[in-house]
Amino acid sequence: MNALELYAISKSYGDQKALEGINLSVPAGSRTVIVGPSGSGKTTLLRMIAGFEFPDSGRLSLNGQTLVDATHEVPAHQRLIGYVPQDGALFPHMTVAANIGFGLSVKGGEKNHRIAELMDSVALDASMAHRWPHELSGGQQQRVALARALAQQPRLMLLDEPFSALDTGLRGAMRKMVARLLSDAGVTTILVTHDQSEALSFADQLAVMRGGRLVQSGHPLDLYRYPDDEQTALFLGDAVVMPAKIEAGWAHCDLGRIPVNNHRNNHSAQIMLRPEQLQLVSIQPSPTEVVGCRAVVTDRDFSGNTCTLTVELQHPTSGDKSGRSLTVRGSGMYAPPAGSAVHVSTIGHAHVFSES
Amino acid sequence: MPETLPGGVATAIPSNLRRRSRGAFAGRGGAWVIGLSVLISLLSLLPIAFVIGVSIQTGWAAIVPLVFRPRVAELLINTVLLVVITIPLCIMLGLALAWLTERTNLPGRRGWALLATAPLAVPAFVHSYAWVSLVPSIHGLPAGVLISVIAYFPFLYLPIAATLRRLDPAIEDVAESLGLKPWAVFFRVVLPQLRLAICGGALLVGLHLLAEYGLYAMIRFDTFTTAIFDQFKSTFNGPAANMLASVLALCCLAMLTAESAARGTARYARVGSGSARTQRVVRLYWEAKMLGLALQVFTCAMALGVPLITLGKWLIAGGSEVWQPDELMPALQQTLQFGAMGAVLTTCAAIPIAWLSIRSPGRLQRILESCNYITSSLPGIVVALALVTVTIHFARPIYQTTLTVLLAYLLMFLPRALVNLRAGIAQAPVELENIARSLGRSPGRALWLITLRLAAPGAAAGAALVFLAITNELTATLLLAPNGTRTLATGFWAMTSEIDYAAAAPYALLMILLSLPLTGLLYHQSKRTAGR
Numbered sequence: 001m002n003a004l005e006l007y008a009i010s011k012s013y014g015d016q017k018a019l020e021g022i023n024l025s026v027p028a029g030s031r032t033v034i035v036g037p038s039g040s041g042k043t044t045l046l047r048m049i050a051g052f053e054f055p056d057s058g059r060l061s062l063n064g065q066t067l068v069d070a071t072h073e074v075p076a077h078q079r080l081i082g083y084v085p086q087d088g089a090l091f092p093h094m095t096v097a098a099n100i101g102f103g104l105s106v107k108g109g110e111k112n113h114r115i116a117e118l119m120d121s122v123a124l125d126a127s128m129a130h131r132w133p134h135e136l137s138g139g140q141q142q143r144v145a146l147a148r149a150l151a152q153q154p155r156l157m158l159l160d161e162p163f164s165a166l167d168t169g170l171r172g173a174m175r176k177m178v179a180r181l182l183s184d185a186g187v188t189t190i191l192v193t194h195d196q197s198e199a200l201s202f203a204d205q206l207a208v209m210r211g212g213r214l215v216q217s218g219h220p221l222d223l224y225r226y227p228d229d230e231q232t233a234l235f236l237g238d239a240v241v242m243p244a245k246i247e248a249g250w251a252h253c254d255l256g257r258i259p260v261n262n263h264r265n266n267h268s269a270q271i272m273l274r275p276e277q278l279q280l281v282s283i284q285p286s287p288t289e290v291v292g293c294r295a296v297v298t299d300r301d302f303s304g305n306t307c308t309l310t311v312e313l314q315h316p317t318s319g320d321k322s323g324r325s326l327t328v329r330g331s332g333m334y335a336p337p338a339g340s341a342v343h344v345s346t347i348g349h350a351h352v353f354s355e356s
Numbered sequence: 357m358p359e360t361l362p363g364g365v366a367t368a369i370p371s372n373l374r375r376r377s378r379g380a381f382a383g384r385g386g387a388w389v390i391g392l393s394v395l396i397s398l399l400s401l402l403p404i405a406f407v408i409g410v411s412i413q414t415g416w417a418a419i420v421p422l423v424f425r426p427r428v429a430e431l432l433i434n435t436v437l438l439v440v441i442t443i444p445l446c447i448m449l450g451l452a453l454a455w456l457t458e459r460t461n462l463p464g465r466r467g468w469a470l471l472a473t474a475p476l477a478v479p480a481f482v483h484s485y486a487w488v489s490l491v492p493s494i495h496g497l498p499a500g501v502l503i504s505v506i507a508y509f510p511f512l513y514l515p516i517a518a519t520l521r522r523l524d525p526a527i528e529d530v531a532e533s534l535g536l537k538p539w540a541v542f543f544r545v546v547l548p549q550l551r552l553a554i555c556g557g558a559l560l561v562g563l564h565l566l567a568e569y570g571l572y573a574m575i576r577f578d579t580f581t582t583a584i585f586d587q588f589k590s591t592f593n594g595p596a597a598n599m600l601a602s603v604l605a606l607c608c609l610a611m612l613t614a615e616s617a618a619r620g621t622a623r624y625a626r627v628g629s630g631s632a633r634t635q636r637v638v639r640l641y642w643e644a645k646m647l648g649l650a651l652q653v654f655t656c657a658m659a660l661g662v663p664l665i666t667l668g669k670w671l672i673a674g675g676s677e678v679w680q681p682d683e684l685m686p687a688l689q690q691t692l693q694f695g696a697m698g699a700v701l702t703t704c705a706a707i708p709i710a711w712l713s714i715r716s717p718g719r720l721q722r723i724l725e726s727c728n729y730i731t732s733s734l735p736g737i738v739v740a741l742a743l744v745t746v747t748i749h750f751a752r753p754i755y756q757t758t759l760t761v762l763l764a765y766l767l768m769f770l771p772r773a774l775v776n777l778r779a780g781i782a783q784a785p786v787e788l789e790n791i792a793r794s795l796g797r798s799p800g801r802a803l804w805l806i807t808l809r810l811a812a813p814g815a816a817a818g819a820a821l822v823f824l825a826i827t828n829e830l831t832a833t834l835l836l837a838p839n840g841t842r843t844l845a846t847g848f849w850a851m852t853s854e855i856d857y858a859a860a861a862p863y864a865l866l867m868i869l870l871s872l873p874l875t876g877l878l879y880h881q882s883k884r885t886a887g888r
Binding site for chain 1: 799805
């Protein structure tokens with residue numbers, strides 16, 4: 001069952017189109033991530049769901065209740081939607097406990113008990129209850145903001161780049177903690193981020209936005225492997241894109257003959273492979289193989305457990321350099337040095353972009 | 357997971373949630389705020405309507421000889437010189453004192469901060485009375501500038517000090533890391549952020565200079581306001597005074613335009629993440645420390661020493677005879693009553709306009725704000741006479757009642773509340789209000805719990821300034837108060853008019869004592885920022 005439904009949401013600021021015909025369904029209890037570069041309209045969309053802004057046209061409903069349509073709108077305070085912004089936005093004139101208890105309707109001992117519970121759930125020490133926001137670290141502020149939003153048992157939780165102000169190590173840990181916490185509580189969540197690795201790791205459903213449009217949505221792995229176009233492919237990670245001729249389930253390209261996922265005969269198209277689908281093997285002086293292609297390593301970027309190699313392909317028949325450079329990922333310790341001749345083979349299918 | 361909202365809001369949307377205007381003010385709150393602002397601003401246009409009305413009645417032929425004459429040019433030059441010399445001096449003094457008390461390790465800086473606020477407790481005409489008693493020959497522009505700076509610099513000190521306390525220290529750290537020397541950090545990073553405070557304070561001082569009567573009358577310095585007052589005294593409701601008032605209104609319009617241009621459209625809410633650390637303190641070398649202390653001592657001697665010594669002299673000379681409890685007590689009570697009611701009314705009235713001005717600045721809001729400024733820049737006597745005329749003709753039941761007096765205070769002192777409230781609301785980012793709404797608080801509750809709490813120091817400062825202004829208000833009270841009403845200010849003026857300086861001293865002392873705890877409150881409230 002879908003918790004949140006967006007139909008044809010549009011919004012302009014003057015001549016500037018911020019959102020154009022956004023359609024999105026968010027299943028109940030799922031974690032949906034909206035990812036896109038800065039200025040793609042993802043935060044505007046989130047604020048619209050929260051009720052801080054209103055669309056020019058379109059319809060928005062939550063658990064079957066219409067929040068916005070052409071004639072009606074439910075204000076933010078009646079939506080029961082939690083919101084955690086990038087910097088936490090703690091109320092500076094309230095203690096941690098008062099911040100967390102802000103949305104609670106219970107009073108007295110029960111309220112204190114609930115605050116203590118919430119603090120425990122976000123792994124905040126009980127002794128912090130009487131601290132002021134300016135006495136907390138960035139990560140602690142985010143936890144308080146999360147506990148504050150969870151306190152009212154929201155029907156939907158909106159997270160606006162909540163981890164981007166944290167340092168890398170903490171970011172990963174916070175992300176896992178938040179994901180687990182929200183799953184345990186069964187809260188439907190929407191996260192907005194411009195960080196594609198964060199998006200891929202957090203999401204059950206991924207929605208990619210660009211220039212005010214929602215260009216593709218689906219399971220993160222599907223989007224990663226089968227993006228609709230090159231821009232989306234490159235936004236979600238490194239990609240090798242090259243022209244090919246498709247014939248009976250095979251692509252013929254500079255890399256040789258590669259199986260493809262969708263059939264189209266005698267068709268010129270762009271194909272895409274992820275760098276981890278390419279494999280390098282140091283080759284013997286007299287190669288006999290027929291699959292794959294020969295190349296020379298031109299650059300080696302060592303970064304511990306992985307190593308990114310740049311290789312230049314050689315023409316499969318003449319042996320001349322074709323001039324095409326590819327990046328290939330490999331194990332850090334056993335990567336061939338620059339200048340070595342290698343053999344490039346592929347794993348799995350190549351993805352064929354539909355013609356635009 | 358609940359399928360319906362608490363309180364039974366199910367899938368159908370109640371009719372009271374029907375769609376309103378889009379834009380920055382979707383929802384019911386916006387319409388209310390705009391409506392209230394327009395209403396208050398229309399009310400404040402009453403005195404202007406009065407001035408325009410009598411101008412039309414007078415006719416162009418009669419206006420020309422009244423406005424284009426050497427006397428008007430002379431008054432214009434006097435007024436402009438007074439403004440142009442006094443305001444920069446006030447800014448420099450206010451800025452220097454605020455920096456010393458907020459950002460340095462000057463010995464006793466908390467005490468000095470209190471003393472820099474204290475001159476507000478002394479009414480401007482009491483300052484004048486003190487200087488005339490001390491140096492009987494004092495007169496003209498130099499005297500006008502000297503006493504004006506002394507009487508009005510706290511209007512700049514207070515907002516600047518409050519803003520200095522609340523600036524994000526990280527911004528200064530960043531500036532320094534970009535290679536700026538400390539003085540460059542101050543001029544390129546700190547000073548621009550003080551723009552709102554300086555503009556607001558300077559406007560307030562400017563409006564005072566244009567409207568003050570008692571101060572300049574005592575030292576025989578002619579400004580538009582003293583001239584209007586003299587005209588009114590001789591011809592009561594004549595066209596000559598009305599025409600002078602029109603020119604004064606134009607002066608005020610020019611000042612407003614200048615302030616509006618200087619304020620700009622930059623965003624002044626904190627944009628950094630999280631909550632702030634405490635401010636850094638500059639360690640002064642002992643030479644600088646001595647210099648700073650000398651400035652503080654000198655300012656205190658001029659602004660507090662002179663009035664207190666003069667008052668002491670008159671009180672000793674007058675002995676116990678000048679203390680008449682059955683005259684003083686009712687005056688004190690009346691002053692307290694007017695002050696408290698006026699302060700609450702005015703601050704509440706300022707909330708919608710101040711909110712619009714920060715959250716939705718635009719042409720409408722500037723027009724609304726200008727309405728209030730223009731009215732308050734008119735001399736109290738014009739406001740008072742407008743109310744006299746209007747109440748006699750259209751609202752007889754409230755003629756000569758407390759309500760009319762309070763209305764006059766509202767019209768005259770709204771900018772005092774507005775400027776401070778506006779600076780306070782600028783410190784409460786709209787995002788916090790959004791969060792409160794997402795946590796189930798209605799827009800009104802969110803405004804009350806978050807923005808107004810954060811703006812409370814500004815609001816308290818505004819209310820205290822209005823209270824002080826009412827305590828010291830003279831002309832409008834004289835004209836509008838119900839028969840037999842005597843406040844401390846009108847009592848004081850009655851005595852000095854009879855050249856009984858000794859008998860006036862107890863009234864002046866009471867006014868000062870009454871205002872002193874308030875300056876303490878001002879000081880305390882503006883310090884209680886963000887939970888500290």
